[in-house]
Amino acid sequence: MTSSATKVTIVSERVILDKITAIIEAAGATGYTVIEGGGKGSHGVRTTDRPSVVKALAIVKIEIVVADRETAEKIADAVNEKYFKHYSGIVYLERVEILRPQKF
Amino acid sequence: MTSSATKVTIVSERVILDKITAIIEAAGATGYTVIEGGGKGSHGVRTTDRPSVVKALAIVKIEIVVADRETAEKIADAVNEKYFKHYSGIVYLERVEILRPQKF
Amino acid sequence: MTSSATKVTIVSERVILDKITAIIEAAGATGYTVIEGGGKGSHGVRTTDRPSVVKALAIVKIEIVVADRETAEKIADAVNEKYFKHYSGIVYLERVEILRPQKF
Numbered sequence: 001m002t003s004s005a006t007k008v009t010i011v012s013e014r015v016i017l018d019k020i021t022a023i024i025e026a027a028g029a030t031g032y033t034v035i036e037g038g039g040k041g042s043h044g045v046r047t048t049d050r051p052s053v054v055k056a057l058a059i060v061k062i063e064i065v066v067a068d069r070e071t072a073e074k075i076a077d078a079v080n081e082k083y084f085k086h087y088s089g090i091v092y093l094e095r096v097e098i099l100r101p102q103k104f
Numbered sequence: 105m106t107s108s109a110t111k112v113t114i115v116s117e118r119v120i121l122d123k124i125t126a127i128i129e130a131a132g133a134t135g136y137t138v139i140e141g142g143g144k145g146s147h148g149v150r151t152t153d154r155p156s157v158v159k160a161l162a163i164v165k166i167e168i169v170v171a172d173r174e175t176a177e178k179i180a181d182a183v184n185e186k187y188f189k190h191y192s193g194i195v196y197l198e199r200v201e202i203l204r205p206q207k208f
Numbered sequence: 209m210t211s212s213a214t215k216v217t218i219v220s221e222r223v224i225l226d227k228i229t230a231i232i233e234a235a236g237a238t239g240y241t242v243i244e245g246g247g248k249g250s251h252g253v254r255t256t257d258r259p260s261v262v263k264a265l266a267i268v269k270i271e272i273v274v275a276d277r278e279t280a281e282k283i284a285d286a287v288n289e290k291y292f293k294h295y296s297g298i299v300y301l302e303r304v305e306i307l308r309p310q311k312f
Contacts, residue, residue, distance in 0.1 A: 002180075002197060009304075011241050021144070031194070033115050033165060035141035037243035040229070061241060065194060076210075080307045090239070092273060092304040093210060096113075096196040099184045106284075106301060125248070135298070137219050137269060139245035169298060200217075200300040203288045 002097035006072035007065045010079055011039075012089035014058040020079055024064055027075045032064040041088040065096060106201035110176035111169045114183055115143075116193035118162040124183055128168055131179045136168040145192040169200060210305035214280035215273045218287055219247070220297035222266040228287055232272055235283045240272040249296040273304060 010020055017034065024032050039059055066072050076091045083089065114124055121138065128136050143163050170176050180195045187193065218228055225242065232240050247267050274280050284299045291297065 005196065007196070025144075031143065031145040031192075033141055033143040033163060035139055035165065035243055037241055039239065039241040040233075041239040059241060061243065065196060073210075076307055088239075090273060090306065092213065092215070092306045094198065094302065094304050096198050098194065098196045099180055109300065111300070129248075135247065135249040135296075137245050137247040137267065139243055139269065169300060198302065200302050202298065202300045203284055 002099055003067070005065050005067050005096050005098045006069050007063060007094045007096045008072045008075050008091065009094070010062040010064075010076075010089065010091045011059060012062070012079075012083065013087050014060045016083055016087055016089075017060050017062070019083065020062060023078045023082070024062070024075055027071055027078065029064045029066055029071060029075065032062055035061045035063075037061060041090075065098060067098070106203055107171070109169050109171050109200050109202045110173050111167060111198045111200045112176045112179050112195065113198070114166040114168075114180075114193065114195045115163060116166070116183075116187065117191050118164045120187055120191055120193075121164050121166070123187065124166060127182045127186070128166070128179055131175055131182070133168045133170055133175060133179065136166055139165045139167075141165055145194075169202060171202070210307055211275070213273050213275050213304050213306045214277050215271060215302045215304045216280045216283050216299065217302070218270040218272075218284075218297065218299045219267060220270070220287075220291065221295050222268045224291055224295055224297075225268050225270070227291065228270060231286045231290070232270070232283055235279055235286070237272050237274055237279060237283065240270055243269045243271075245269055249298075273306060275306070 012020060021032065037059055064075060072093055076093060080091050116124060125136065141163055168179060176197055180197060184195050220228060245267055272283060280301055284301060288299050
């Protein structure tokens with residue numbers, strides 16, 4: 001038995017991670033995952049500090065799964081509005097099926 | 105030409121990674137990806153051992169793409185039932201379109 | 209306000225990362241994310257150089273979000289055709305909702 005939920009994914013420069021997680025927590029989400037990586041964005045090459053993948057800046061990928069779509073949009077809008085006018089980044093939503101709705 | 109498949113994502117504490125991959129292999133999945141990260145869950149802050157993202161516990165994100173939905177649900181149910189009553193974690197399913205069904 | 213986009217995910221051995229990103233850039237995508245990990249594929253155990261998750265080979269997960277489906281398929285087909293006959297890997301597509309279509 002699964003139930004529908006919304007996953008918010010935010011890819012941003014690592015330097016604003018704490019500001020983004022503050023928005024997530026303020027929106028009432030109880031958990032999120034942070035993964036470090038590198039990459040290339042429209043504002044230049046973004047990278048980790050490991051030579052194999054790297055050139056310049058580090059990025060983080062932050063994922064939040066919430067049961068209600070409204071909270072997902074609230075987080076996405078807030079991050080987009082507040083940070084992605086000045087920092088490169090992307091935020092997108094996906095529909096997922098969760099197994100433990102009671103844990104959200 | 106794509107064909108439909110199901111992706112299972114499991115986010116858990118790193119300490120039970122081997123137990124989870126054993127479930128995945130027992131279910132007959134031929135491959136999975138493991139990514140290390142940090143984060144915050146309903147049972148407290150979870151983190152990596154790299155100071156930039158971190159505070160306490162390490163997490164892993166495990167992804168499996170399987171052609172048949174039944175195997176996906178079998179893995180998700182087994183992990184959920186066996187570990188997520190005692191460890192914090194989340195498991196969710198997503199529909200994806202794959203290009204190489206013959207490889208699964 | 210969101211608009212529909214397509215996410216391409218490529219999981220491959222790390223050794224061909226540069227070749228894959230060259231395909232992505234040639235297809236006109238303006239950005240991508242690279243995350244390092246380990247795992248197990250149909251051609252054997254793939255791993256990172258960190259002992260906790262590891263055994264042998266390293267993998268990368270590359271994600272690209274593009275506004276038009278055609279570019280997504282072009283990237284997926286090219287990677288699949290050129291590399292996944294000789295290297296183990298997987299490429300899949302997902303529908304996502306983005307908040308900044310103008311940035312793609």
